[in-house]
Amino acid sequence: MEKKIGISLSFLLLGFVVSYIITSAFAHYGMNTSSLITGLLVVGVSVFLISLFEKIFPGKSEAAN
Numbered sequence: 001m002e003k004k005i006g007i008s009l010s011f012l013l014l015g016f017v018v019s020y021i022i023t024s025a026f027a028h029y030g031m032n033t034s035s036l037i038t039g040l041l042v043v044g045v046s047v048f049l050i051s052l053f054e055k056i057f058p059g060k061s062e063a064a065n
Contacts, residue, residue: 019046
């Protein structure tokens with residue numbers, strides 16, 4: 001149970017960091033990050049990058065199979 005909570009918290013932290021970096025990059029290039037379309041774009045890119053990280057660095061459970 002504690003292991004699942006730790007994994008969930010680590011994915012939440014990773015998602016926060018990735019979305020923060022993407023939002024900062026968008027703000028640097030002058031995109032308004034408070035609009036709905038840009039927010040959805042940030043979420044989409046964040047989900048894509050996190051799923052890419054999962055494929056590149058598989059966890060112990062996937063590597064054992």
